[in-house]
Amino acid sequence: MFLLIVVYLISRKLPNLNNFKSLNTNFLTYVKSVMIEITINAESSEGALLQIQDLLGGDLHEHCGELTLRFDNDIAKGCIRCINFDWGVNLVEFDAIFFEDILFVDNHKNYNPIHFSYCSLGNFKHRFENQKEFHTIEQYHSSILVAEKNIQHFTLLQKDKHLIFNSIRIIRKEFVQKRNTQLTELNKKLYEVFVDQHHETTYAYYSPIHLRMEDRVKSLRDLKAEGIIRILQIEGEVYQLLAMHIARHERFENNDPIPHMLLKSELKKVKSYAEKILTEPSLNYNLEKISRECGLSQAKLQEGFKFLYARTVAEYIKHVRLEAARELMNTTDLNISQIVYTIGFTSRSYFSKIFKETYEMTPNEFKKKIILLNEEKEPN
Structure with a gap:
């Protein structure tokens, strides 16, 4: 299994509380206890993996366009896998246990893709720079997250928890050039997010539990094919997941009931x-x-x-x-x-x-x- 996380990561530094002056006292107190802060600044996933390797060590391998980083040390143990597709679509899968609390800071100023994320195991916390409270994305829950330029993402991963998370990243300037995307068929809110090529919108949607998506994610993790067949199968599964994200958001915007009322x-x-x-x-x-x-x-x-x-x-x-x-x-x-x-x-x-x-x-x-x-x- 692989924890799927949006990544263009990472330069490691100790927490700098000057960056958080606008936050409330409770959050400042919490940040003091955070052992590691990771600043995301690489624009490509390949660059991110190299930065992670510089921080965590491990072995980085490439096979048929699929990059895999495996690491095992005092900070974390796990595996990150990433693959890029045409038209600005990227998948990162991350399966890891961190032995310290990790605060990821997405520090991109002018490069803010849409992140369609799903948590398969454990949970993680997210907020934007201009928010005080974290939102927890629980197991089997999904989210759609995008920040306007100059607004940072903060993602908190708590220590000693096995976390499996995936993120599909859409670079809008490239994706809108794709033929037959039918973006005009999206609901008004998601359409505005997709066509916002100047990164002027911050938006977050946190979905209720979505177990059918976990079945699709499991199919993605369990693929056994090799070579071009594997790449094509992964790309097909990624678009299936993207469709499920969009369909769930469509229900939300139309005030349609989610098809179950069970806890x-x-x-x-x-x-x-x-x-x-x-x-x-x-x-x-x-x-x-x-x-x-x-x-x-x-x-x-x-x-x-x-x-x-x-x-x-x-x-x-x-x-x-x-x-x-x-x-x-x-x-x-x-x-x-x-x-x-x-x-x-x-x-x-x-x-x-x-x-x-x-x-x-x-x-x-x-x-x-x-x-x-x-x-x-x-x-x-």
């Missing part, structure tokens, strides 16, 4: 139980039992499963069991009847019926197909 803690319970079903599909599940074990109402359970998996509880259980059945047919010598009871079904006829409805072939036809494929793979 973050409740969604975690749903996700945890779904993982239990995935690992133990043969158990006897019913809505009343799951509701009792999760401590959630049946209505909230259904809402949570629909939000996370686009399925009702029953549909999710059926899907998991059918996928488990296919895996057993492919990897074991169990007959169909044995498989039926192994995955938790009680009726072979019902299993055969829903299997054919889902995969457009009977279990026996699927089993024969697997046998034929395996025979073709065997050496003569």
